[in-house]
Amino acid sequence: MKMAEKKHLNSSLLERLATNGFRFTPQREHVYSVLLEKRDHPTAEEVFIRAKRRMPDISMATVYNCLDALVKCRLVRQVALERGAARFCPNMQEHSHFYCDSCEQVFDVNLPPEPVIGLPRGFKAERYDIAIHGRCPECKT
Amino acid sequence: MKMAEKKHLNSSLLERLATNGFRFTPQREHVYSVLLEKRDHPTAEEVFIRAKRRMPDISMATVYNCLDALVKCRLVRQVALERGAARFCPNMQEHSHFYCDSCEQVFDVNLPPEPVIGLPRGFKAERYDIAIHGRCPECKT
DNA sequence: GTCAATACTTGGAATAATTCTAATTTGCGC
């Protein structure tokens, strides 16, 4: 990434953190950059491993703290597909998730215009989470 | 419940367990009946508490085992909404879940005919899990 | 720039949810 790009990213990260009452720290910057680098769906553990490579002293507690801040700033989505560790997704476009029951990989899938589900009277939907389970192309028998 | 009804339920439970290679045990019968009694979305812990009322010696490990067997027999659905304890749903009709972010209750919501999501080439969907987050009528401000 | 207030980071302890273990008991085909 070019210097100018990085500076811009960081100033917008700072802004986003600030408007949500968070401080800008090297750890938060780094965790965010780690997520943007490889746009998959790592667990906190996996983020920790990747973050440590260039910031060996970062702690697991901080990774959780950073992920939490990023989620609260809406720079990252937290996804709960299967039971077990939560996963984090840096793709903030509206999309749903395909979970391959065989290789356990998670794929982004574009959503149709709007999933028209008739809710009973009085219910107010804020957000739809669509998880599709099945086999990815690699694992199709 | 009338005696005849119960007998019928149990013989169909036995059959379902048998065809999936499971044995019929009083614990499995009881856990299943506990789920059918109050058709909500309890956690394993909550099932344990309810099951203990009429079967005080049942253990947590057995509750997990029973729930697992019932899920594998497709008599019960396991739902993973938010992070935290898994929930169990005895309603086997196709439906999706509304999770109230305020009171944390889970409601069954009927699905539209079929959520037409165009999957990329090669992906094979087996099951859609639609979770809707929002406010229930009680909690609407 | 200095300073104080407060937020953040850290390692380790604590907790929550679930799974594993090993001894005992039970269901079920013969």
Next chain:
DNA sequence: GCGCAAATTAGAATTATTCCAAGTATTGAC
């Protein structure tokens, strides 16, 4: 009824996450 695989049990172990208390860094006021 008998034998054996499967199920139950209490408790230990594991996994994922949160909490804690002490030290450190960031920020805004001056």
